Amino acid sequence: MSRPTIFITRLIPAPGLKLLESTCDADIWIDELPPSRDVLLERVQGADGILSLLTDKIDAEIMDAAGPQLKVISNYAVGFDNIDITTATQRRIAVGNTPGVLTGATADFTFTLLMAAARRLVEAERYARAGRWKTWGPSILLGIDLSGATLGLIGFGRIGQAVARRAAGFDMRVLFHDPTTSPVEGINAEPVDLDTLLRESDFVSLHAPLTPQTRGLINAGTLAKMKPGAILVNTARGAMIDQQALYEALQSRHLFAAAVDVTDPEPLPPDHPLYTLDNLIIAPHIASAGIKTREKMSVMAAENLLAGLKGEHLPNCVNPQVYGD
Numbered sequence: 001m002s003r004p005t006i007f008i009t010r011l012i013p014a015p016g017l018k019l020l021e022s023t024c025d026a027d028i029w030i031d032e033l034p035p036s037r038d039v040l041l042e043r044v045q046g047a048d049g050i051l052s053l054l055t056d057k058i059d060a061e062i063m064d065a066a067g068p069q070l071k072v073i074s075n076y077a078v079g080f081d082n083i084d085i086t087t088a089t090q091r092r093i094a095v096g097n098t099p100g101v102l103t104g105a106t107a108d109f110t111f112t113l114l115m116a117a118a119r120r121l122v123e124a125e126r127y128a129r130a131g132r133w134k135t136w137g138p139s140i141l142l143g144i145d146l147s148g149a150t151l152g153l154i155g156f157g158r159i160g161q162a163v164a165r166r167a168a169g170f171d172m173r174v175l176f177h178d179p180t181t182s183p184v185e186g187i188n189a190e191p192v193d194l195d196t197l198l199r200e201s202d203f204v205s206l207h208a209p210l211t212p213q214t215r216g217l218i219n220a221g222t223l224a225k226m227k228p229g230a231i232l233v234n235t236a237r238g239a240m241i242d243q244q245a246l247y248e249a250l251q252s253r254h255l256f257a258a259a260v261d262v263t264d265p266e267p268l269p270p271d272h273p274l275y276t277l278d279n280l281i282i283a284p285h286i287a288s289a290g291i292k293t294r295e296k297m298s299v300m301a302a303e304n305l306l307a308g309l310k311g312e313h314l315p316n317c318v319n320p321q322v323y324g325d
Contacts, residue, residue, distance in 0.1 A: 004048040004309045009035055009056045012076055016298025020051070020305065041065045049305045051076060052083070055266075059084040063091060072308025076301045078102050079237070080318050081210050089319045096304025096314040100158060101296045102288040107162035109287040110205055110235050113259035114151075117231050118203070119143040120257070122281050144202065144231060144256060146170045152201030154217070155208030155236065156181040156189070163205060164189045175201060178208070198225040203233065210237035220245040229256045235287045238264035243274060250277050261287045 006020060008028045020026050027043055029035045034055040035043065044050055044066040052058050054077045063070060063084075073083060074096040088095050116122060120143045127133060127141065151167050153160045156178035164174045164187050174189040177197045183189065198204065204226060208214045218232065219242040226232070232255060234241060243264065249255045259281035263274075266285060274280055288294065304314045313323060 005046055006049040006051065006305060006309075007044050007047045008051040009040070010053050012051070012301065013295045013298040015295045016300075016302035019299065019302040023306065024049070024309070048072075049074065049309050051301055051305050053077065054079060054082050057082055060087045063087060063093065071311070072096065072305055072314070074301045074305040074308065076297055079209065081237070085319050089321050092322045094308045094314050094322050095318050096301070096308065096316050097318050098297045098300040099316055101293060101300055103158045103162050105290040105293040106159050106235055106287040107166055109261065110159070110163050110233060111166050113233050113235065113261065113281060113283065114203055114205065114231065115146065117233065117257040117259040117281055118146060123278050144229075146172060148172070149202040150175060150200055152176070152197040152204045153189070154178070154194070154197065154204065154206050156184075157207065159235075160207035161187055163207065194222070195225060198222060199227060201227060201230060203231045205233040206236040206240055208236055208240065210239055215239050216242050218242065218246070220248070223249040223254065226255065228254055231256050232258040234260040234262055236262065238262040238266060247273050247277065250279050253279075255279075257281075259283070261285055
């Protein structure tokens, strides 16, 4: 029996890669940068399955190029806004993702950014390296205290709930806004409308998926409603924030600081004005970049792909309608 053919759009960690290479004929894009559109269109031809990253736009054109034998698309990510789910479902192509595995790592990194922004850690490190550290002083690099502060979470899914649990260790009051989620037993977090969250929160952290409703949610209007001196953190999607409005809110010091792990576009061009701000931390989309987490992601993505190739239900399927159960 011939082995299925798959295209993997980037090198993934070894545990998942070994699973796939042991049972499939795998074509792997090994460059650090993602394949270009033309390369993607060429390399997917004849593939029974595709393992993609968020940087790969998998739309009808790509599915056409692959051919009618394409059975499954496995995204090495929790999000899947890079894939045309409607078209995949119409063609009975199962689409998988890697939920849950990123929760702890992303919640941890959210707090990493939150604390670093609050205590001006990156600014302080640059201060020391530049030779500006001359003495201890009572007013040098003063930051914001976490203990007893109010944390507002926009989005209260797995990651938002994990952040709320971590906030309890800092005696923080937690508010959340999520029209699709109710309070969760065991988590001390209060549901509120968006205006209340923005008005009362010392820290606002984004954990919602990117949808037409959340795209540009943080804009000049919503930033103006935030408490003066508040801090904004984003580990969700860059397009949720109007970056020009964020620049102006930080430059004017309406916001004390912000820290983002995601931008729009990614990567952010090196000449972008946001890089000129000393009260903004920009990380290169590394919230899930724990070794164990990324290895688990690779296994989940591989298991989704293998199940789809066998005609079985994917362990984590974002379009279960394809099964017609």
